[in-house]
Amino acid sequence: MLRQRIIFTLIYENGFFNQSRNFRLQKVGNIDWLEENYKFQDIAFSLDEIIVLNVSKRDKNLSEFATMLNRLVDDVFIPVAAGGGINSISDAELLFKNGADKVVLNSALFKSPDLVRSIIQHYGKQSIVASIDYIDEDVFIENGTQKIDMSLDEYIEYIESLNIGEIYLNSIVRDGTGFGYDTDTIRRISSKINTPLVIAGGAGNEKHLLEGIDVEGVSAVATANLFNFIGNGLPNARKYMLKKGCNLAN
Amino acid sequence: MKIAIVDYGMGNIRSIVSALKYIDVQNIIVSSNNQELKQADKIILPGVGSFGKAMQLIQNKNLDSILNELVVQRQKPVLGICLGMQLLGMFSDEDGFNQGLGFIDGNTDIFDSNNVTVPHVGCNQVIVGNLSRLYQGMGDILDFYFVHSHKMITNSDIGQSMCDYDKGFIASFEKDNIVGTQFHPELSQKNGLNVLRNFVELF
Numbered sequence: 001m002l003r004q005r006i007i008f009t010l011i012y013e014n015g016f017f018n019q020s021r022n023f024r025l026q027k028v029g030n031i032d033w034l035e036e037n038y039k040f041q042d043i044a045f046s047l048d049e050i051i052v053l054n055v056s057k058r059d060k061n062l063s064e065f066a067t068m069l070n071r072l073v074d075d076v077f078i079p080v081a082a083g084g085g086i087n088s089i090s091d092a093e094l095l096f097k098n099g100a101d102k103v104v105l106n107s108a109l110f111k112s113p114d115l116v117r118s119i120i121q122h123y124g125k126q127s128i129v130a131s132i133d134y135i136d137e138d139v140f141i142e143n144g145t146q147k148i149d150m151s152l153d154e155y156i157e158y159i160e161s162l163n164i165g166e167i168y169l170n171s172i173v174r175d176g177t178g179f180g181y182d183t184d185t186i187r188r189i190s191s192k193i194n195t196p197l198v199i200a201g202g203a204g205n206e207k208h209l210l211e212g213i214d215v216e217g218v219s220a221v222a223t224a225n226l227f228n229f230i231g232n233g234l235p236n237a238r239k240y241m242l243k244k245g246c247n248l249a250n
Numbered sequence: 251m252k253i254a255i256v257d258y259g260m261g262n263i264r265s266i267v268s269a270l271k272y273i274d275v276q277n278i279i280v281s282s283n284n285q286e287l288k289q290a291d292k293i294i295l296p297g298v299g300s301f302g303k304a305m306q307l308i309q310n311k312n313l314d315s316i317l318n319e320l321v322v323q324r325q326k327p328v329l330g331i332c333l334g335m336q337l338l339g340m341f342s343d344e345d346g347f348n349q350g351l352g353f354i355d356g357n358t359d360i361f362d363s364n365n366v367t368v369p370h371v372g373c374n375q376v377i378v379g380n381l382s383r384l385y386q387g388m389g390d391i392l393d394f395y396f397v398h399s400h401k402m403i404t405n406s407d408i409g410q411s412m413c414d415y416d417k418g419f420i421a422s423f424e425k426d427n428i429v430g431t432q433f434h435p436e437l438s439q440k441n442g443l444n445v446l447r448n449f450v451e452l453f
Binding site for chain 2: 001002003004005044045048070073074075077078079096097098099101102121122123124125126127165166194195196219220248249250
């Protein structure tokens with residue numbers, strides 16, 4: 001049986017990992033802090049995937065991000081998706097070469113569908129995670145700062161027409177709140193798409209992860225909450241979910 | 251033991267290299283150079299992306315004939331991973347008809363998106379075939395990480411282990427020296443590392 005997945009998302013900005021709340025960032029620590037508090041070589045066995053997002057606003061410094069990625073994924077034998085600020089095929093290539101198995105695209109989906117197509121042509125559709133940030137029916141690009149002229153439903157339809165591998169649906173309102181996922185919207189979207197759906201925004205504990213994964217059609221639950229799952233938080237959440245009968249790899 | 255990873259410009263080579271290092275393979279070469287590949291004891295053919303494009307790159311670098319010499323004539327063990335596994339087969343219907351390397355009797359076809367969500371992504375259970383060496387000492391039903399939109403099927407006995415998705419597809423095969431996994435052992439944690447170890451030690 002195809003398993004559902006737990007994904008840990010890391011929000012990176014200019015050398016630091018951040019706790020994001022409604023897209024406002026709070027610096028938490030650099031990669032040394034992260035390695036000290038989240039031993040990925042150990043806890044990766046409790047995760048299904050890692051997503052690393054470069055949300056640096058001005059200078060994205062992609063090569064510095066790639067260097068960090070390369071260090072982060074050392075001896076981590078699970079898939080890693082990375083993105084943020086990919087504007088060309090060579091940007092994507094840089095991340096693939098430094099340990100990304102997939103790239104995450106957000107603004108580029110809207111602004112450069114040709115880039116999306118050329119990444120697909122070279123790396124395959126499964127190599128693209130389409131990240132969508134929304135508030136109610138509105139969709140935002142550029143780190144949540146720019147509203148686009150399409151409703152969430154229209155945008156999802158457009159995204160599926162690009163023939164990408166997965167959709168990463170992130171609620172800006174729930175982001176970092178720990179109030180739980182926006183299950184109403186997730187339920188509505190998941191019932192009408194045929195692309196694997198990763199949900200993000202709001203998970204503050206293992207009960208929320210469980211609640212999200214139980215929504216019909218959800219492939220994966222993601223959390224970017226650096227505080228709530230520190231240390232053994234993620235392995236413990238997985239244990240809890242397996243005990244509750246979740247369909248996770250073990 | 252010298253293991254060569256064929257670098258033809260498509261594939262997640264970094265993760266494979268670090269997984270091999272992790273299981274203590276000392277001598278790893280990443281190359282598309284004929285002379286270098288000839289020195290290897292075992293070969294890994296990775297691959298991510300489109301079948302037609304991959305075959306084109308392989309032919310441009312004349313790797314099809316060198317692989318034929320190493321795998322068919324000299325019987326060196328080869329492990330194809332994901333698209334690399336599919337390339338070992340006869341042909342694919344992805345983006346029109348494309349001939350594969352033809353080392354194994356199997357074809358690649360697209361998943362039926364009316365039946366299942368495509369791509370097939372995440373861990374899924376592999377039902378281990380009889381007399382498998384690849385999964386030796388591991389169990390009968392095992393989780394591995396898959397990410398692909400096409401599946402390999404066959405009517406022959408190629409030592410296949412199956413996965414149940416869209417009427418079933420070949421998760422791996424092992425026929426003499428020719429081995430392929432549709433899943434990514436390098437992204438499948440302990441199970442994946444064990445499969446790589448078995449390939450290195452038992453083939």
